[in-house]
Amino acid sequence: MNEKCPNCLSVRVGKNNYGKKTAGVVGASAGTYGGYAAATAGAQAGAALGIVAGPVGATVGGIGGAVIGALLGGATGASAGVILGDVLDERVLDNYHCLDCGYSFGEDPNSQGG
Structure with a gap:
């Protein structure tokens, strides 16, 4: 345009693009925290079930799951934040x-x- x-x-x-930048950072932070919290809960359940494979398998699986969940949550939150920020930039600011x-x-x- x-x-x-x-x-x-x-x-x-x-x-x-202040709205897009700010909302992207806030969304990434919230998504990372939410993804980490969900992955930690899942990792605890997986570690309890994975204890059959031994303590090392349960630990590595739990940490890996938490990190992957945090990264995926952060990416999802950032995407949502950028979309919201774009709307704010174009309609409000x-x-x-x-x-x-x-x-x-x-x-x-x-x-x-x-």
Whole structure:
């Protein structure tokens, strides 16, 4: 999309993407914690059942499961956060800024900038 600055009509316009960046970090953090917590619970159950393979098998399986769960949870949370942040950037925040005059504005032509 080619945006024009409503202040000086320049076509040299950049995007801030503050919502996308912030929500992505928050989503990744929450997803990592949630994935780790779920994987830890699963690892405890797996370790209890895997004790038949010996203590080393139960330990390695439990730690591996927790790490994989945290990584998958973090990736999922980051993806969800980026999607939410993109919506915030486009609908709520003044996401665009003019590279010539410094004016900030949103996609909505009626939005206030400054």
